[in-house]
Amino acid sequence: MANGVLILAELMDGKIAAVTQELVGAAQRLGAGPVSAMLLGSGVEGAASGVTGVEKTYVVDDAALAEYTTDGFTNAAAAVVALADPAIILLGQTNAGRDLGPALSFKLGTAVAMDTTSLEMKDGKLHTTRPAYGGNARAVNGFTSTPAIATVRPKSQDAAEGGSAGVVEKVAFDASGIRTKVVARNVAASEGVRLEDADTVVTGGRGLGGPEGFADIEALAKELGGAVGASRAVADLGWRPVGEQVGLTGKVVSPTLYIAVAVSGASQHMAGCSGSKNIVAINKDPDANIFKASRFGIVGDYKTVLPAFLAAVKKVRAEG
Numbered sequence: 001m002a003n004g005v006l007i008l009a010e011l012m013d014g015k016i017a018a019v020t021q022e023l024v025g026a027a028q029r030l031g032a033g034p035v036s037a038m039l040l041g042s043g044v045e046g047a048a049s050g051v052t053g054v055e056k057t058y059v060v061d062d063a064a065l066a067e068y069t070t071d072g073f074t075n076a077a078a079a080v081v082a083l084a085d086p087a088i089i090l091l092g093q094t095n096a097g098r099d100l101g102p103a104l105s106f107k108l109g110t111a112v113a114m115d116t117t118s119l120e121m122k123d124g125k126l127h128t129t130r131p132a133y134g135g136n137a138r139a140v141n142g143f144t145s146t147p148a149i150a151t152v153r154p155k156s157q158d159a160a161e162g163g164s165a166g167v168v169e170k171v172a173f174d175a176s177g178i179r180t181k182v183v184a185r186n187v188a189a190s191e192g193v194r195l196e197d198a199d200t201v202v203t204g205g206r207g208l209g210g211p212e213g214f215a216d217i218e219a220l221a222k223e224l225g226g227a228v229g230a231s232r233a234v235a236d237l238g239w240r241p242v243g244e245q246v247g248l249t250g251k252v253v254s255p256t257l258y259i260a261v262a263v264s265g266a267s268q269h270m271a272g273c274s275g276s277k278n279i280v281a282i283n284k285d286p287d288a289n290i291f292k293a294s295r296f297g298i299v300g301d302y303k304t305v306l307p308a309f310l311a312a313v314k315k316v317r318a319e320g
């Protein structure tokens, strides 16, 4: 009988990605049986020991998995599922997870809940919660099929700490079923910390008045070791690249600190940042929607507030 939780371990620059230990933490807290991991790719076996707090890590290490392809990773994951027989499968809401989740659920004839931010067991079954209608409502889903699959938003879960690596079990799979061939990979140039991974995000809105208004935003993000974000209005105006857009049609971020400067806080924007642990807003309009979601708010012209804010941050950091 299906039992336990299987999570997808992912690599970032050859090391186990942070989201992996977040999934292990979520799986442990569910208390739904043994927690195991699957690590899929080429030349990945050595990284398996980086997954801790699991009983077993299933590894599919095959040259055919050097590049992510939907059919390759779905077939490899299905081979692991056939062995592990989990009741629940958790994946990150990452590039791989958001593609693999639906494909795997289709292959296994089961259901997937996407972009979940909280998980719990009710009457022995997984229930997931995710933001809906642009973050204005929360959808709670249960499952009538097994295994229950969910993708989990990065940074929405506390990572498992400690614990030792699980037993590594190599799993063979048939690569002949892969019909996709990757012919090129174009990586967007980016500097510093990735927006999705940043623990601090400083976002600028249309109220900055132009691209030059981002000089202080960049300076503050750099000082805090964070990333720069933008509202859609800003991206549409071409002041910042679309890759920096936060929101319903942009990126979803859940940093510890989200600083929104001259951003009105439209619901479509909040859909991308409402999972932030602390929102700080600077806006000259005291009735701006962003203040409703903010832990701290400063009402004022950013041209006055931001330089003082930056100076204060520098002073505090210099004082250690």
Ligand SMILES: Cc1cc2nc3c(=O)[nH]c(=O)nc-3n(C[C@H](O)[C@H](O)[C@H](O)COP(=O)(O)OP(=O)(O)OC[C@H]3O[C@@H](n4cnc5c(N)ncnc54)[C@H](O)[C@@H]3O)c2cc1C
Pocket: 204, 205, 206, 207, 208, 230, 231, 232, 233, 234, 245, 246, 247, 248, 249, 250, 251, 261, 262, 263, 264, 265, 266, 267, 268, 269, 272, 282, 283, 284, 285, 288, 300, 301, 302, 303
């Ligand atoms: C289908 C759909 C999808 C969308 N997806 C997204 C999305 O992914 N992300 C997104 O951001 N938006 C999205 N939008 C657009 C969204 O509705 C808003 O139009 C957009 O977020 C507004 O951007 P803004 O807050 O930068 O600009 P504005 O709404 O123009 O707000 C500017 C703010 O700056 C303040 N301000 C002005 N001058 C100053 C100053 N000197 N100092 C301090 N504050 C100042 C103003 O008080 C105001 O609150 C979407 C809309 C639709 C319909």
